[in-house]
Amino acid sequence: MTVTPDIPVHLVDRPRAGGLVVPWITPATAGGGLYLFGTIDGLSQYRCVTRRLCQVCGRRLGERAVLFARESDLLHQCAAEPAVCPPCAAYSRRACPMLAGRRHQYRAGNHPALAGTPMTASQVLRQAAPAEPWYAVWIRDYDVVDHPAQPGTLAASWQRIPPRRIRPLPATA
Ligand SMILES: [Zn+2]
Numbered sequence: 241m242t243v244t245p246d247i248p249v250h251l252v253d254r255p256r257a258g259g260l261v262v263p264w265i266t267p268a269t270a271g272g273g274l275y276l277f278g279t280i281d282g283l284s285q286y287r288c289v290t291r292r293l294c295q296v297c298g299r300r301l302g303e304r305a306v307l308f309a310r311e312s313d314l315l316h317q318c319a320a321e322p323a324v325c326p327p328c329a330a331y332s333r334r335a336c337p338m339l340a341g342r343r344h345q346y347r348a349g350n351h352p353a354l355a356g357t358p359m360t361a362s363q364v365l366r367q368a369a370p371a372e373p374w375y376a377v378w379i380r381d382y383d384v385v386d387h388p389a390q391p392g393t394l395a396a397s398w399q400r401i402p403p404r405r406i407r408p409l410p411a412t413a
Pocket residue numbers: 294295296297298299324325326327328329
């Protein structure tokens with residue numbers, strides 16, 4: 241069954257693929273037209289984290305934002321996955337196969353369109369890793385840190401700025 245959730249008003253102008261909004265951070269192939277869902281563009285990740293932009297709509301984050309974190313991120317109190325604004329968080333929870341619990345394993349191996357393209361560290365991190373439970377970490381702000389477990393990758397840290405709340409995402413069938 242194809243799930244194509246309603247698209248929020250602020251995302252109607254974004255490109256779409258398969259009925260889903262293409263996040264601002266999602267890289268496209270050099271010729272355009274093919275979006276590499278599930279991969280992160282290293283430069284875009286850097287821009288998102290350092291400029292405090294939402295990784296889905298690309299707009300500046302306000303005083304409420306969400307970091308989707310895995311259990312391993314909770315241990316380090318930081319996430320390399322850039323934050324999202326609340327409306328994009330609600331959309332992502334419905335649209336993203338990982339967050340919606342519809343995919344239980346990351347893609348194994350490389351995307352065919354990426355064959356021969358060197359992957360960034362963060363792309364490698366997303367590939368073929370076992371799926372973990374996800375948590376929504378509601379933050380007011382974050383510090384930009386070098387990820388303790390992934391040297392050379394920036395992460396958003398809530399160690400110094402206590403999050404508003406941390407909620408497990410319900411696992412859906
Ligand atoms: Zn957004």
